[in-house]
Amino acid sequence: MNTVINIKTDQKVKDEAKKIAKEMGLSLSAVINAQLRQLVREQEIRFSVAPNMTSYLENIAKEARSDYARKKNVSPAFGIAESAARYLHGK
Structure with missing residues (x-):
């Protein structure tokens, strides 16, 4: 019933x-x-809940993917934090 x-x-x-x-x-x-x-x-x-990006965030992600594909604005990988700090501080 x-x-x-x-x-x-x-x-x-x-x-x-x-x-x-x-x-x-x-x-x-x-x-x-x-x-x-x-x-x-x-x-x-x-x-x-499926993630829904705003158009602003979609544009940023698209730009980041494009930059990565062209190796633009990509830093190297670091094994230790000190190496990353030296890279960031330009030493």
Whole structure:
């Protein structure tokens, strides 16, 4: 027998979740039920958030990859901290 669970959530979150579920061919109820079943089966909750970089950070990362590929602004590797300090201080 099915039962009803009432929860409070932000309307925008609900709408976006419903939209994403629909794009995946699922109802929001199916998604929530799957999560509840997983909780019961594994007796743990995992939260995973994919990192989303800002456009500013994406540009910096792109520039860093480009610099690295061209060996620009790349320091050598150091075996000991004193060598790194001498390199940084120009000695």
